[in-house]
Amino acid sequence: MSELPEKQVKRLRALITEAETNLAAAKELLISVIGDEEGIVRPNTEEVAGKVIEGVFDGQSMVGPDGKNYPVPANYASKSKLIEGDILKLTIADDGSFIYKQIGPVARRQIIGTLVQHDGAYYVEAAGREYRVLLASVTYFKARVGDQVSIVVPEDNRDAIWAAVEAGL
Numbered sequence: 057m058s059e060l061p062e063k064q065v066k067r068l069r070a071l072i073t074e075a076e077t078n079l080a081a082a083k084e085l086l087i088s089v090i091g092d093e094e095g096i097v098r099p100n101t102e103e104v105a106g107k108v109i110e111g112v113f114d115g116q117s118m119v120g121p122d123g124k125n126y127p128v129p130a131n132y133a134s135k136s137k138l139i140e141g142d143i144l145k146l147t148i149a150d151d152g153s154f155i156y157k158q159i160g161p162v163a164r165r166q167i168i169g170t171l172v173q174h175d176g177a178y179y180v181e182a183a184g185r186e187y188r189v190l191l192a193s194v195t196y197f198k199a200r201v202g203d204q205v206s207i208v209v210p211e212d213n214r215d216a217i218w219a220a221v222e223a224g225l
Contacts, residue, residue: 107148110159115188115218118144118156128156130192137220139164141210163211166222171203180207180219187219197221 109126111118113133117125126146128138136158138144143160169182171194178194179186187207199205199221207219 109146109148111144111146113138113140113142113144115140115216116190118146120146126154130190131196132156134190134192134196134221137208137222139208139210139220140216140218164208165211166206166208168204168206171199171201171205173201180205180221182207182219188217189219189221193221197223 111120141162169180206222
């Protein structure tokens with residue numbers, strides 16, 4: 057198998073995962089707007105009792121109440137602009153897939169900074185310090201080292217290590 061088809065397979069898998077996430081979000085939004093109506097399939101969390109875990113986003117993963125880390129897909133964290141302290145609900149489906157939902161966003165503030173890279177990671181220098189940002193966010197906004205970017209950080213947490221990229225400027 058050549059490298060090109062392997063990249064295409066990875067991209068297709070990512071697109072399918074993204075489509076499934078978007079479909080679940082659309083169903084939840086529809087239910088929140090019109091309520092439970094006949095013909096709308098609502099995920100039944102009762103069926104997966106014991107498989108629902110709430111935790112806190114730490115910048116890369118969700119930390120459960122038992123201290124265990126659960127991987128949060130970088131594209132979801134990036135698109136949802138998750139920041140340290142956000143509360144997430146993880147549903148582990150019967151097929152073993154992980155379904156995340158942000159249920160408790162923390163207060164946020166936006167600041168502007170400059171994208172830098174060192175030690176193989178991306179950071180934004182802003183407000184006299186550096187915040188680490190996800191590679192998925194950098195590539196999504198097509199940002200380059202030296203670019204100005206708007207980031208979101210926790211309003212009250214002065215010790216935050218991570219930030220979410222809001223937009224490239």
